Amino acid sequence: MHKPALTDKNIHPLLKNRWSPRSFDSRPVEADKLQRIFEAARWAPSSFNEQPWRFMLGIKGDETWDKIYDSLLEWNRQWAVTAPVLVMAIGSTHYDKTGKESDIYKYDVGQAIAHLTFQVMEEGLMMHQMGGFSKKKAIAHFDIPEQYHPLTVSAMGYQADPELLPEEFAKMEYNERRRNALNEQVFSGRFGQAAPVVE
Ligand SMILES: Cc1cc2nc3c(=O)[nH]c(=O)nc-3n(C[C@H](O)[C@H](O)[C@H](O)COP(=O)(O)O)c2cc1C
Numbered sequence: 001m002h003k004p005a006l007t008d009k010n011i012h013p014l015l016k017n018r019w020s021p022r023s024f025d026s027r028p029v030e031a032d033k034l035q036r037i038f039e040a041a042r043w044a045p046s047s048f049n050e051q052p053w054r055f056m057l058g059i060k061g062d063e064t065w066d067k068i069y070d071s072l073l074e075w076n077r078q079w080a081v082t083a084p085v086l087v088m089a090i091g092s093t094h095y096d097k098t099g100k101e102s103d104i105y106k107y108d109v110g111q112a113i114a115h116l117t118f119q120v121m122e123e124g125l126m127m128h129q130m131g132g133f134s135k136k137k138a139i140a141h142f143d144i145p146e147q148y149h150p151l152t153v154s155a156m157g158y159q160a161d162p163e164l165l166p167e168e169f170a171k172m173e174y175n176e177r178r179r180n181a182l183n184e185q186v187f188s189g190r191f192g193q194a195a196p197v198v199e
Helices: 013-017 031-042 063-071 074-080 105-122 135-142 167-172
Strands: 053-059 085-092 126-130 148-157
Touching (some): 013 105, 031 053, 031 105, 053 063, 063 085, 063 135, 063 148, 074 126, 074 148, 085 105, 105 126, 105 148, 135 148
Antiparallel strands (some): 053 085, 126 148
């Protein structure tokens, strides 16, 4: 199933075709694909090149997958159960070099995930990010040190027929994709004033 963004201008096909399905095939993801996916994240830029991202990689059948799955909220568990890969993104709240608190680590981790997502698409896979999970459970399951915060879980894999999902979720696969207009997002002069190029 394809659900390309109805863009006003042409953009890169991988960005246009990315969306967040909930129907995943249980077919395993090849190791070399996973290696390239994490290599893409590795080369994301970050503040002071500190690379504050860490990932827990769960492959269905292993203990890490079970623990990540267990930390998901019930809503997400219902559909993520077939995902062959679950990835928990974790961020370092302090700079390693100076020990100072970072006010930007979530931005860096998000950017690494954006890189990773692009490679996921390039590999013919799909991904669905989730904020709906118990951070408390994640910390306990993986003995995450105090300096690190779990931020998101992503389900990854080959897409399956939406009709295989529970009815409620199957319907949602067909929901229209919407975005706010560019003139509500890109400003010049003062905050809130649309930049002429996007008016
Ligand atoms: C940080 C983040 C957290 C999200 N949390 C959830 C979640 O817990 N459950 C869920 O079903 N979708 C979740 N989503 C998916 C968003 O709802 C989805 O990306 C958004 O509706 C846009 O749809 P699209 O990705 O198909 O363009 C999350 C996405 C992001 C980026």
